Every structure is written in C-alpha cells, then in structure tokens.
Amino acid sequence: xxxxxxxxxxxxxxxxxxxxxxxxxxxxxxxxxxxxxxxxxxxxxxxxxxxxxxxxxxxxxxxxxxxxxxxxxxxxxxxxxxxxxxxxxxxxxxxxxxxxxxxxxxxxxxxxxxxxxxxxxxxxxxxxxxxxxxxxxxxxxxxxxxxxxxxxxxxxxxxxxxxxxxxxxxxxxxxxxxxxxxxxxxxxxxxxxxxxxxxxxxxxxxxxxxxxxxxxxxxxxxxxxxxxxxxxxxxxxxxxxxxxxxxxxxxxxxxxxxxxxxxxxxxxxxxxxxxxxxxxxxxxxxxxxxxxxxxxxxxxxxxxxxxxxxxxxxxxxxxxxxxxxxxxxxxxxxxxxxxxxxxxxxxxx
Amino acid sequence: xxxxxxxxxxxxxxxxxxxxxxxxxxxxxxxxxxxxxxxxxxxxxxxxxxxxxxxxxxxxxxxxxxxxxxxxxxxxxxxxxxxxxxxxxxxxxxxxxxxxxxxxxxxxxxxxxxxxxxxxxxxxxxxxxxxxxxxxxxxxxxxxxxxxxxxxxxxxxxxxxxxxxxxxxxxxxxxxxxxxxxxxxxxxxxxxxxxxxxxxxxxxxxxxxxxxxxxxxxxxxxxxxxxxxxxxxxxxxxxxxxxxxxxxxxxxxxxxxxxxxxxxxxxxxxxxxxxxxxxxxxxxxxxxxxxxxxxxxxxxxxxxxxxxxxxxxxxxxxxxxxxxxxxxxxx
Numbered sequence: 001x002x003x004x005x006x007x008x009x010x011x012x013x014x015x016x017x018x019x020x021x022x023x024x025x026x027x028x029x030x031x032x033x034x035x036x037x038x039x040x041x042x043x044x045x046x047x048x049x050x051x052x053x054x055x056x057x058x059x060x061x062x063x064x065x066x067x068x069x070x071x072x073x074x075x076x077x078x079x080x081x082x083x084x085x086x087x088x089x090x091x092x093x094x095x096x097x098x099x100x101x102x103x104x105x106x107x108x109x110x111x112x113x114x115x116x117x118x119x120x121x122x123x124x125x126x127x128x129x130x131x132x133x134x135x136x137x138x139x140x141x142x143x144x145x146x147x148x149x150x151x152x153x154x155x156x157x158x159x160x161x162x163x164x165x166x167x168x169x170x171x172x173x174x175x176x177x178x179x180x181x182x183x184x185x186x187x188x189x190x191x192x193x194x195x196x197x198x199x200x201x202x203x204x205x206x207x208x209x210x211x212x213x214x215x216x217x218x219x220x221x222x223x224x225x226x227x228x229x230x231x232x233x234x235x236x237x238x239x240x241x242x243x244x245x246x247x248x249x250x251x252x253x254x255x256x257x258x259x260x261x262x263x264x265x266x267x268x269x270x271x272x273x274x275x276x277x278x279x280x281x282x283x284x285x286x287x288x289x290x291x292x293x294x295x296x297x298x299x300x301x302x303x304x305x306x307x308x309x310x311x312x313x314x315x316x317x318x319x320x321x322x323x324x325x326x327x328x329x330x331x332x333x334x335x336x337x338x339x340x341x342x343x344x345x346x347x348x349x
Numbered sequence: 350x351x352x353x354x355x356x357x358x359x360x361x362x363x364x365x366x367x368x369x370x371x372x373x374x375x376x377x378x379x380x381x382x383x384x385x386x387x388x389x390x391x392x393x394x395x396x397x398x399x400x401x402x403x404x405x406x407x408x409x410x411x412x413x414x415x416x417x418x419x420x421x422x423x424x425x426x427x428x429x430x431x432x433x434x435x436x437x438x439x440x441x442x443x444x445x446x447x448x449x450x451x452x453x454x455x456x457x458x459x460x461x462x463x464x465x466x467x468x469x470x471x472x473x474x475x476x477x478x479x480x481x482x483x484x485x486x487x488x489x490x491x492x493x494x495x496x497x498x499x500x501x502x503x504x505x506x507x508x509x510x511x512x513x514x515x516x517x518x519x520x521x522x523x524x525x526x527x528x529x530x531x532x533x534x535x536x537x538x539x540x541x542x543x544x545x546x547x548x549x550x551x552x553x554x555x556x557x558x559x560x561x562x563x564x565x566x567x568x569x570x571x572x573x574x575x576x577x578x579x580x581x582x583x584x585x586x587x588x589x590x591x592x593x594x595x596x597x598x599x600x601x602x603x604x605x606x607x608x609x610x611x612x613x614x615x616x617x618x619x620x621x622x623x624x625x626x627x628x629x630x631x632x633x634x635x636x637x638x639x640x641x642x643x644x645x646x647x648x649x650x651x652x653x654x655x656x657x658x659x660x661x662x663x664x665x666x667x668x669x670x671x672x673x674x675x676x677x678x679x680x
Binding site: 057059083084087088089090091092095096098100103104105106107108109117118121122153155166169 | 585586587676
C-alpha cells in the first residue's frame, strides 16, 4: 500500500437542520488525497461536492449543522480541533480558491494589502518582506507588472487575472493541499484553459496536492490523476482518470460523459442531457438515489448500493447494481448521448 | 476627480439659486398674511402700513423684488436705506428687528453642540450594538436589542424628552442627576454647557441610534454572506479580525452616507423638538418661535440656510463616498 495519505476523509456526513427538514448535503463521503496528487471531484449543483470541501476547513460549522465522520490531515482530525487550530491550518496547510474571483476578493482593499494580510496572518515577517513575497507570488502566477498592480483594487483586474490573484493568495504559505472549488466556471473558455494550466504547473513545481471541484468532466480530463463522481451527497463512482473516462461504471457518469462536447463524435444538434431534476436532499429516493432519473432501473435498485468494486478493476469503485456485462452493453449508447429522454438528433449540416 | 468636484460645486450653486427661487415664491408671492401688516403690528394705521410696505419694497414688481432678494442673498450688496449688507441678507426679523443672519449665527453654536454631541452618542451606541446583534444573530441579546430599538424609534422625541426630564432633571426629576430645562443658557463654561447637554444628547440620539444599530446589523448580516468574507476566513484570519476589518469596512460605508445627510438636516433646524423641550436657544427653537409669530424673514432665512447645509453636505458625502468605495470613480 502507498504511504499514508495527506488528507483522508472517512464517512463524512454534513447535515443541516432547516425549517423544511434535515438537508443531508453530504451523506457518508470517504476519500483520500496523497501528496502531490490531483483529485477531481465532479457532480452537478447540490451534489455536496462544495459542502464536503468547505467542511475540510471547517467553513460549514454552524449552529444548525451536524457534522460527523473523520477528516485526518497530517495526523490531526480536523473535525475535532477547535476554531483557533483550524485558523492555523486555513490558508497555511490547506488553501482554497473559489468560483467567482470577483466576489471572492474584498472590493474595498487593494490586492497587495489582501495578499500581505494572508502572509502575515501565518508568518511573522516585516511589511516590506511580506510585500516582496507578495510581488513574487503575483509574478509566479503570471501577472505582468506585479509591483504596480499590488496597488490596484480587484475591480481593476480582468476575470482571469483576479483568479490568478486568488491563486497567489492561496499559495502565500506554501500549502500542502489546494482546494479549488470550480475555479474556472466563471471564466471564459480561453481563460479557463490558462488557469487550469497554471494550477497544473504550480502543482508540479510546488509539489502540492490539489482537489479540483467541478461540474465539468472536460476540465478534469486535462489534469486530474483520480476522479470522484458525486451525486446527492454521495460518491457514486471513483477511480483513476482513465478508468472513469474509458470504463465508466455508473449510469450517472455515462450521463455526464454524454453531455460533453466532443470533437471525435458527429456534432449533435443538441447536447445530450440527463433527464429529470437532482433529487431532494431532505427526502432522497430510497435505494439508489439516482434510480428515478436512470433509464436502466430494475428491481434491485430499491436497495441502497454500497460504494465498492463491481464491474471495474484496480480500486475502481461504484454504486450501481447493474451487472458488469450489462453495463458494457448499455453504456455504448449512453456515452454517445442516448441516455434519458433526449435522443440524438440529426447531425448538424 | 478635481473636474468632478468643480462640476458638482457649480451644480450646488445652481441648486441654491433654484432653492432661493422656491423660497422667494413661498414667502413673497404667496405669503399667508400681508408682510407689511405683520411688520407694523396690531395698532398701526393705514399710513404706517403703507410706509412699511414701501420700505420693504413690497410695492415694487415681483421681479424687481426677486432681484433685490437674490442680490441680498448672494452678493456683498448694501441695500439702500438700511444698514443691511449681503451676502446672506435674508431681511430683518419682524419681531426683534435684528438682522436674520446675525440671529442664525448666534443660534448656531448651541445647535452645533447639540447635534455633534448627539452624533457621537448615537454612533457610540449604534456601532457596538449593531455589531453584537449581527454576530449574535437571533440570540436572546439580539432579540432584546431589536425590540428595544423599535421602542426608541417609535417613541416621539417630545415625549421621550419630557420623560427624561421627569426622571433625571435636576429641577423636576425623580433621580436628579443631570442639569434640566434651560440650563444651557445659564451655563458659562464649555464643560458646564456640555453637562447641560447630556439629557438633550441622549434624547436626540435615541431614535437615530436605534435606526443606525438596526441598519448596521442588517448591513453586516448581508456582508457576512459575501464570498469575500468566506475568503477572509479561508485565509485563516481570526474571526475577530474578519468581523472588525472585512465585514465592518463594507457594512459601515452606507452608514457614513446616511450620517452626512442626518447631520445636515439636524443643523438646518430639524432638532426643533429637542431644542424646544429643553429650551436650548438654537436654530430649531428659533424656527419654532419664528413660526409662532409669523416672522417671515426669520423663517425664510432659516429655510435657505438649511438648504445651504443640505446641498453642501450632500456634496461632501458624495466626495467622501468616492474615497470609501474605490469602485466608485467619478469621471
């Protein structure tokens, strides 16, 4: 077995008590991230991927939240330690970047001041040393004329440049783990590619592990080592990048793959979509949570499947009752877009 | 920025002329009674009234009157046949025959002491209350505070003033700890004047402190939902710093705007109730007396004066706001 993982989450549950009932945002998630590894977490809105990752840094702690399980980082259970100790880890051992870099930076403070603050909260250095380090970081993430731009406000930066600032801020204290929550979603396509390449380059150069959260499998295909697919607060499939892309086991993964634009397939008039709505997290369907949207539902699906190795091989696990041979038969159609109600249309002229 | 300020100053000047026009129409064209008659008093005969009418220029055409009035208000102009000098000549009081401008300037220190003291009191109450309520949202403390503020917002100033006097004034109070009615006029030193203002400050500040506390609370609760506050926490900042620096900096900005306008309105004589209840010889009390006696030049002078304050402080607030919120840049 490989050495102990950098971060290990075991059976994490995050439930929120609301007026409508208990929202099971995360319901029994386990994962491990090793040093220097990039883990992709995929799922649609409300699948629990963001909540799970915010919980790592204790950012979902609230009066109405019940959090159970274990999150071990460098030998410490992050769910057990107090707010003070968490503050020591936030932005230091583990950093985070977010979806919308405009709203994630404080509009009233200069970019330089925000970077310097991030440095000085964890390091006892002088203002001038912190400033010099901040300029270095801005240069590292590819911001031209970094020294001058330190004195500008976030609204004076473009979207891509703002996300670079966020990344620089996350790197201030050489984190072992970077959690990137939809870092490219708010950016245009060319900028997305640049930011992804930047994160990939920094991971290699700095040797940090990355958890990349996204709803877009295309983003993950470029950079992840391993992939975890989340649905309704649970992991429904996990495996290496190749396993997920070339041997997907769960119909939900097929649906995600089918909804990608692909250059090696005839262009469809419309992209395939997964029929139906994401399930309620208060009252998810009994048994397999995906079954009411799944075209391959059968009697067994009323039982709740565990995440285990079924049709896949070498640590490739999923939560689908379909027999391995049956999966291979039906998914060919599925991954070209025939899942759900949307049948393939005429190829575009 | 400099160009913006110059342009705003020009606009402010035009605005003041427009306001002057409105005030002129109100007081010269549609007066509620014949100004000459008011000026002459009850026992005057027809000839005396006619003489006064001529001396006030009321027999001239409306346009001519407007011209003389504007000259008096805006230019260093000696009105023929009087000792009056512009600018800021609003006429002489019918009651005391004093130059209105001099009366207002002599009233202003009392009002300024009342208003600025009250500002300090209400900010000192509102800011901590708002912050604590926001971070302890829905706690017993928060709920108690919110109910209390509602009571103060709903309580009329004249009632609150009388209750305060009844409870705490040295002349009539049950627990006589603060100087009471009319003590401002008798106070001869600055500390004594301040002491005499304690009750008026509290009474004037009560409702505003409550409004500001509630406003700051709701602003802070909004700001705490912002992504950049999550970023601040994710950086590892202590919660105290997140609140005191990141949340408060955003939440306080609209409060500063509000403050500028509230101060302007109060300086312009809107502390009328507090000044009347506590018998403070300020602009508000002067307004009250002038209205009671139909002292048209006095009312007109105070109205214009108030408009000056509001237009000026509006300009100041807009400029300060540009410094507070870097996203706002005036071209």
